[in-house]
Each structure stands twice: as C-alpha cells, then as structure tokens.
Amino acid sequence: MTDIATIEAAAFRLAGHARRTPLLSSPVLDALAGRQVLIKAECLQHTGSFKFRGGWSAVSGIDAEARERGVIAFSSGNHAQGMAAAAKAHGCPCVILMPSDAPPVKIARTRALGAEVILYDRVKDDRQAMGDALAAERGLTLVPPFDHPLVIAGQASIGLELAEQAAHLGLLRADVLLPCSGGGLAAGVALAAESRAPGLRVRPVEPEGFDDMARSLASGAPCRNARLTGSVCDAILSPEPGKLTLPVLQRLAGPGLSVTDDQALEAMALAFRHLRIVVEPGGAVALAAALFRAEEIEGDTVIAIASGGNVDEDLFIATLQRFA
C-alpha cells in the first residue's frame, strides 16, 4: 500500500514538474459559507487537473524498461490528459481508453498531447477488460485512474502541500473537502495528512445519486451507484470505490457529503466571479459543499480542493448566464 515514504518519493519526482498550486479565498465566498473557505486551485495544475500528479508519479515511478514499452490508461478525460502529458515528457508511448461521451475538449486535448486515444461506450463496454487486452497485446503497463499505489502517491503530494500551506497559516485543524470519484485523491491526501498534518481530515464530496463513497463509508461495505451516467459532473462518476482507496478512507476520512448538479454549477460560476479561476462541475463539488452544505461542516475554516478545470465552454457560458 501507499505509505508516507512512497508519497514523499513521488513528491520528490514531481518537484519542479508539478505546479505548487495556490490557496485562494474571497471575502464573498467566506460570507456565503459562514466560515473561512480556502480553495486549493488544482485546476491550475498542468493539463488542468490534479491527475497530472498521479500520472507523472506513475510514469516516472515504473521501471525504465516498462516505460520504454509504454503505458495505457482509461479515463473520462482528466487522468487521460495527465497521463498523456507525463508520458510525453518521458518519451513514453501512451494509449488512452476514453468514454465516447467524454467532453470533446478533453478528447481533443488528450490527442494533442500525443496519446493514442481509443473510445469506448461507458455503459456497454468493460473498459477494464479492454485495457487488460491491449496491455497484454502491446506490452503496455496499465495505469488505472485511482487504484494504484503510485497514482495515489502522486495525488498525495497535494496533501503534503496542504500540510505546509496550513502550517504556514497557523491552521492546525480543518476539514479538507475534495471531489471524490474512485477515491485516489481522497486516499492520497488522507495518507499524507495522517503523517504530516494529522489535524487535517479528508471528507469526500460527490454528486447526489453518485455518492457510492459516502454510502460505502457510512455502511462499512463497498456500495455501487445505481446509475453510470446522468450528472453534469462527468469527471467523477466512477461506479464504486477503489479496492485500495476505500480501506484508507474507512480508516481516515470523515463522513462523505453530496451536492446537486445545480450546486456544483453555481460553485463553478462563483469561482469564476470571485476567485478568477476556471473550474469544471466535477471539480467544483467540494467548493459547492463548503458553500451550500455548511451546516454539515464543523470548524472556523474549511479547505476545498478545486480539482480540475477542463470544462466544455458552452456549458460554462450557460452556467454564467444562469447564475448571473
């Protein structure tokens, strides 16, 4: 499993390659939330999401021979771009399986980063089986989007940064709200915090109806989402928690939160207006929870990770107009 040495090793490989993203805030958002809200703007990361960290950690962390043969990944778009960019920088061949209903901007950008993109049907196809077959056929190393020790270690570098940033602010205790799909970001940040900032507690945030992680944490057993599509938060619709991530979160995370699609969209508009950052709906759910589920949060200060910013522009424009 991912221990603190694995995490700090990943952070070392990422140094000078991943951006150290800023903690932002706005008095308007603080007033809305009724407490101080610090937003970790991971949408400013290379490729526009935290997934660059996990991708880089994996590509740089596997052995050189495997890297030369290449990597393969499946992703709704952000892990795809993170992997593609990391592979390109390492001169490593990269195949990406993407759902055919992923935002066109994410597909186009993954291709622009030099990856070979293969589309699959999110409902009908078994992406795991497709990935396994391609990996075997071409000798590629499969890097899953969350359930992999090196991927979790890469996302955990956000937790190390938060530990430093919180200490710098004299912030000893706070909940860290973060968008959650399979749990790679959540587990990584939780493990980093456990060792380096034990007063920071992770709380996963999901779209309503896709709250498999919250239900799994509450019930003590892995739960699956009834639906596989149907939320605007396309980046975070994994069907169930990861096998590696769930036990970590059972041990370390606080209760999960969920927000409506409309709340995620309004948070996206507010981040544009008051933080001057571009966040995608799935990346905005933690901020949405900070703003609109304030009664389920404790403490004077909450940290919300804005995990990605690869949004379709028509949706972004419509959202700004709707929440003007």
Added chain:
Amino acid sequence: MTDIATIEAAAFRLAGHARRTPLLSSPVLDALAGRQVLIKAECLQHTGSFKFRGGWSAVSGIDAEARERGVIAFSSGNHAQGMAAAAKAHGCPCVILMPSDAPPVKIARTRALGAEVILYDRVKDDRQAMGDALAAERGLTLVPPFDHPLVIAGQASIGLELAEQAAHLGLLRADVLLPCSGGGLAAGVALAAESRAPGLRVRPVEPEGFDDMARSLASGAPCRNARLTGSVCDAILSPEPGKLTLPVLQRLAGPGLSVTDDQALEAMALAFRHLRIVVEPGGAVALAAALFRAEEIEGDTVIAIASGGNVDEDLFIATLQRFA
C-alpha cells in the same frame, strides 16, 4: 524615488498578505507564440489585480496618524479595490473617486469592500482637482494609482517574486511584458529587476491608440493620448505617463509594444481555455503581445504579466463565443 530598500521594505509589509502568484504556461500558448511564454497570474491576487500590492504598501507605509484620518484614491476600478481592501484590513477610512463609465462590477465590488465611492465623468471632470479638494477637506492622504513611491514599491514586489521564480527556473535573461497605463507596475518591476534580476527587461504593452508610454519612450519626451476613452481595455487608459515612472522606464525599459482590442480579447479567451484563469482585457494585453507580436520580441522565453481579472461577464461570454 523608489529604491531597492523601499521596495524590499514594501515586500516585507506585504508578506503574508499579498499572494505569491504562480507562473503558468501551456504548450498550446507556447506553440502559438513560437517560444516559451510564462504567465504571472496576478489576476489571482486579492481583489483580482496587482493593485492590491500598491494599495497595501501605501496604506501600511504611511504614518499611523494619517492612516487613522483615512486615504483617498482615484481609479478606474482595480486600484480602487486594492486600496479599499488594504484600507479595510487596516481599519482605515477610504474614499474612492471612480469614473462613471467604469465596469459596474468594479464599482460594486469597491463598495462591497467598505469604501465610500464617488463617481466622476472621465472626460469632463478633473479627477486630480476633485481628489485634492476632498483630501484637504477631510484630512485624507491621497494615494494616486501609480505616481507614488510607496505604490511603485508595492507593485515592485512582483518583480522580486519574478526574480526568485526566474532564478528557480534557471532563467537568466528574458523580456517581461506587462500591461502599462501610468507605469506603476512597469517602473516597480523594472526597479526590482535592476537590483535583483538584471537579466529581466521590462517592456510595457498598451492598447493601440493608447500607447502614450511607448511613444514617450521612443521620443524621449512625455506624450499624451489623443483619446481618453474608446478601448475595451478600461483598466489601462491613463492619458499620459507618470512623472515618477517615465524616467525610470526611460532608463530601464525596452521598447513598448501595442496590441489591438481584438488581440487583447482573444488573449483573454485563450487564457480561459489553456490556463484556466480569468483575465480582463486590459490585463491580457501583455499575453496578447507575446502571442500576436512575437516578431517584435527576442529570446527563447518571455514572461507576460496577467495583471487583473475583473471583467464584466457579458463581455467575457461574448468574447468566448466570438473566439470559440
């Protein structure tokens, strides 16, 4: 005049209050520009522009008795918000003279920060005379938007950050393109670079038709703009260079550049798409020059300061649609 000691003193007062803004980049923008473009995302600063630095430097740098009586400023919007936020944090009364055609969002936000806003007509009224009269009447200290040693010293803190960030990247020589109105940002960064990163050369960028600084630098004497309004770059339409700033830039800056309104708007759309930041037109002119005036720039790498992000949303939406 503003020397390096004044600048480092301002940076000390700003530490822990101003954000250290990140240097961003995108392979797409690099390809468009034909060289590496590093964007200093000062739109992520408190109040959405670099003006917070100058405002904080001035409010914190005047003597305590004057601070208690209060400050007054005139501004098209960004200096207004920077001053208002700095004054509020210091418990200092603040009056702001704003042009009546400033974007409503800037007027509203300045009022929300607790300042008393008085509107004036940009063409008919003499804002300097109005400010002087109010200052005398109420015992307020006038903090002009650029021509003041403490304001220049505050903006110069960006130059100190760039010196560190460039050194960290091993970047010894580069042009620093920056949006220029009266020249406070330009002079501050130039002075900081002179002492701490002499390989960084400032080049002011202005909207076409409002290139008083470029013409003043080229001719050796202060030039005035023929028009006072008529560019979408509302933040940077000062009629002439500052009396303190021009001599600094005559000594230290490279030739000025100018861009069309359409180029500023397209740069704003590209910053949204590829950097996930919100920049206003006047804040985007340096990036526009990096992208669209590449033949007038030398070197493998250029730094462009994205100086502010307080844009009217209707204009932003129309621009995204136009440059889709």
